Amino acid sequence: MASSSLSNASLAQIEALLVPNAQSSGQSSEFIPQLYYALHQVKKDPNSSVNSLETATSSIRHRLKQCKSHIAESEECRALLSKTPEEWEAALRQRQKDLAVKQQVFARLERQIRDLGDH
Amino acid sequence: MSTSTGHRNPGPDRSDSVENPLSKLQVYNDICEFEDTLGKLVASVDRFNPDLELARALIEADKQLYKSLECLPKYDEIDTRAKTLDEEHRDTDEKTIRILETLTECGSDLNALPMLEQVEFERETMLKQREKVFTDVLLDYAMKLAKFTHVPPTFDKGTVGPNNFVWPAEDAMRRGMLAIASLRASEGANAQEQQASSEQKTSEKSSENEEAQTDIRSPDTKEEPVARRPSFGFDGSGAKDHESEKADDDIDLDLDLFNSEEF
Amino acid sequence: MIHAEARQRSQTPHSPPMSDAYAETLGQMICLLQEYKPGLVTLENITRLCKTLKLESFTDNIDNETIRLSTASKIIVIDMDFHKSDKQVKDVKLVLASNFDNFNYYNDGDNGNILFNSLSCFPNLQTFYYNLRFLTTLDTHSNIETEPGIAAKREKLDLFKYFTELPEYLRAYFKDISIDLDIKTNVDNRFGVYLTHNDKAVAQVGIEECQDHDHRFYEFGYRSSGWINESPDNVTTGVILTLQFYDINMHIPKEAIPHDLLLDWDAQRPYTIVNHCRSTPVSNDFTSTLVPATKFNISNENIELLGELLQWAGWWQQILHPVLQIIKCPAPAPGNETKRRSSSNSTTISAQRRSSATRRRRSSQKGRRPSMNESSMVKDGVVPEFSLSEVMSQPVLEDEDPSEPVDLALNEEYIQLGPGSRCDIHMGVHEWQEFLTKLKGCVA
Incomplete structure (x- = not known):
């Protein structure tokens, strides 16, 4: 098969x-x-x-x-x-942006904690 | 939104008559169209009335259907990408939540701890308190202890008697300095009431009166020779300034050995 | 219920006309569907295809490795060997039961076995179907002695032999009438006689079934500088010789060729001569309307039209059509696929070309709603869009034009440019090119 x-x-x-x-x-x-x-x-x-x-x-x-x-x-x-493939492309692009925002939040938290630790 | 091909007659299970969400699916509609046209073609042939136009229509429906099916790999790729994105979202969410949870825990832990200043203040106050021993507490404690203690057998009770008391006898006390001072204090108070405006020691007196105790100090004692020993505080600080002594007395001297009301 | 009744009716002795029409329509349906999607290259599909073309088929295990699908008709026997392991084609052989063993089923040029290639180079059976149909047409309509002992038929025509001899006749003919075209047999894995110019395919000559089963097809060969039928016994029925041009814009003067020889013309869409070229006045000297036509029946004596048709095609493609385009004469929009086809089933190529042209045009019209909105009219190109700078930058037309406007006269067989220049259909290619260059220079 x-x-x-x-x-x-x-x-x-x-x-x-x-x-x-x-x-x-x-x-x-x-x-x-x-x-x-x-x-x-x-x-x-x-x-x-x-x-x-x-x-x-x-x-x-x-x-x-x-x-x-x-x-x-x-x-x-x-x-x-x-959804048509075009609609999906738009939706995925948005989801990608959302992910980037989340990752920035996480990175900022990491940075802040690291800075606290350095004191 | 995806458009559906123009269907003439909605069949019994045609998407737009039964389930609305399905009518948005291009592939589904194409299958329906193909199915319908095929059905009509088959019927026309079996009824001995074959319609060539239906064959042409079927060819068009087939072209449309397979054109839609060509999109399947694209959808597959979209699906993979969407799933990957979902996973990445989940990962990031998880990591962020873990950090926040840990931070919250640390925060509550820290909040549960008392503040340094407060800790220090409490410690100081506690220490200061400990410096002063309340006499009634002490006496209560001693009384309590007395209930459970007894005189050691080796102790000669005879040694404890009026003759051996370390403190002066009652009559001696009545004639002692404290008693005289106390008498004079009450005389002085009476005298002062008559000479209220001319005396400059009103502040001292009023502070005495605030205490509502028989004060062992009167203004006259200031005239006492310096040789007289000041009273002791239990912190062993020894000679104190008169003023500060007064202040101390006001605060905490509860050593009321002689209470004129009692005797 | 209805089925049973209908069947009862058809079983009565008075039914023949209905069942004939029924079978005929079914046959057309089958043809339509087969041309569209004959199927993937599988043993099952090939077998079914053969059966629908009325060929006998059977399979045979040749050895552990190979399975052979043999299919045969009156004359042809095709052996197709497949690997058992992956079902891929291993070899294909064609044998004719007639005594003619010179039949060429190889490509001109690369000498590839076109039957083998049909089964191995393509994802589906479309090319194989085309070739098989060609062979079965020749097979069905060849009148030959296949079995000794049977009373020898008087009428004899081996179409396989004729197809093989035709290119030579054409070569001799073209040489005599100075037609500059090459002749190639079997190009791109498809049976046929192809006429090419500088390696570009111009037209195709083929033998096809026609709707009139009784149509007599005589064997005409180019002998002694003429197309001659040596004997009226060299005849068969039900086929025609066709000439198909690849130029989908081909038009011919309506009266030039008898209408029964026009296989795919459309009287409804004449080429209207309109001059949109502002600088050159055009006088319409046409004596006949131009109608689209690309396929012609050149059977029997009509093969003599071949020269005229090819000459016209050259004239049309190299001069007349370009000139019409220079004066911006709009070409008529292609109509529906259901054009009048007076005879013969169209070949795959013409159907594909026609349908691709119509489909393309239709899709460009799809979804366009007429709009009276000015901005959309501008967008649609109905109203030309100008910006102020464009208008200001356009050169002012001088009233005193030093050169006089050149008058252009058009006729289906000649073009007159001004008083002195003239070009007609009988001139050579070289003169045509010169004229065209001059014309392009004169017309703005």
Whole structure:
């Protein structure tokens, strides 16, 4: 099984469900190829009662539903994906600034204590 | 905020009809759009009415979906950075809290200690107090001790008797200097009441009267020869100035051996 | 419920028309989806692709290391060997069941095996699909004797052979009519005959399926200085010979070519000749409207149009279009992808090019709401923005202009600059360039 390059497990799950990977083609998630092949089979035998496009594409629909419920259930996923990357950049920049302020406070305390100690 | 692709008919589990937060997720909306279009396409084929336009729409939905999915690595990187930042925040918070806690502890510890000046003042006062021994305390203590002590068997009680008292006998005391001084003090006081304005020792007298004690000193004693020994204070300071002696007496001389009211 | 009823209906003897249309639409759907995303390079996807193109496929274990996927049709047999370990392609061989063993499936230039490269150099099967479709088209529509004993068909045309001979015919033809273009077979891992100028691809000649399954395709070769069909028995059906130009701005005079030969023209978007150049008056001497067209059917006798078309293309690209751009004539905006396609499935290239052009244009329009606000009009470029210093620094136009404005007359086949200079379609490239330089000097 090829491992995902994504370190966040939640995102990796989405990728595993939707993005086809040539190495792990056992569980194929290539929707369009599956669809056109299914259409081909329907075309060959349109009157078969068992061979409807619905049944042939049920695995696709199942995957899509799986992915949707995964996103809906994973708070981490939702939180991450509810902002655009641009919005995230801004949020992270702010968080970085906040961190710098905290670190300055800490450094000042350190300095003051050290100065006290020197007396 | 991320925009959702234009959907025509919200399906049963379409995000904007059920859960609002999900409608902000581009990927979620793209999946829904793909799902819907696929469903319509499949239905049209199974109903023997295949619609080529739906195939084109599906291709567009697929393009959109995979375009959104291309952002996953970016989100992953953002996630890693966010987690690192969170950790750094936590670290810094922890360090700062530790310092503040320690400082607070030290502060309370220091506050619990008494102040140096106060300590010194208390010590001095205590020492000064210790210098003076209150006679009633002393007598009480002696009385208490007396309850639990007895005369040593080797002690000859005979040696303690009126003849051996170190102090003068009562009648001797009545005729002694203290008694005379005391009599004269009361005479002098009466005399002074008559000559209030001319006497310059009113301050001394008033201080005596404040004490409300029979003062062993009268203005006359000042005329006593210097040879007379001043009274002792227990701090062994010996001869003291008359004024300061007076001051001392006023403060603490409780040695009321002779109380004219009693006798 | 509905499905069952519909199926009942289709099973009645009166159903053929519906199921034909049904199958046809499904076929188009499949084509659409396959062109878009044929899939990643996996054994499963390749097998499915072959099946949809009506090829028989089977796999065979060659040895411990190798697995072979063989796919075959009437004539072609393709053997694709894969490493068992990593499923990567090891080798690809093409064999024709006909007696023609000279079929070239290698790149011009680097001599790479284009079928092998299709499976190893690309992340998905798009190139492989293109090539496979090309081969199956030739296979399906070749009339050849494949099995001895069967009554020999009178009509014979081996398209593989024809495709191989075509470049030589073209070379001879171009030499005779002085067309300065190189001919290359199979470039960039794609089957085809490519016409290039200074290593830049100008057009492509191909054999494609057409919608009319009965369309007769005769074998025309350039022999004895002419395009000749040696025998009417050298014929097949259902294919056409196509010429596709890469210049997406290509326009032709509407009346120049019979409309049934225009495979992707759009009558709705003529090139309107408008002069936006302030200094030069232009007289419109056009006798025909220019319409966009890049793909042509040059089957059978129409192959003789090849010379005209290539000459027109040169004229258009090197003179006429540049002149129109000099006078700032606005090009018509590309329309929707659903243009009238009179026959043949478009090749991947034309579809890609067309769609990329339309998509690009559409995305630039997306989100732009018309605004009557002056500042946004300025931003949108509708109203030109000037600052006071700009206005003051512009040179004052002298009323007495020493040089007279030069009159420019435009016709689809010639351009007249002033009284003395003229350039027409029949001149040489050298003269065209000279004229263009002169024109650029005259026009502000």
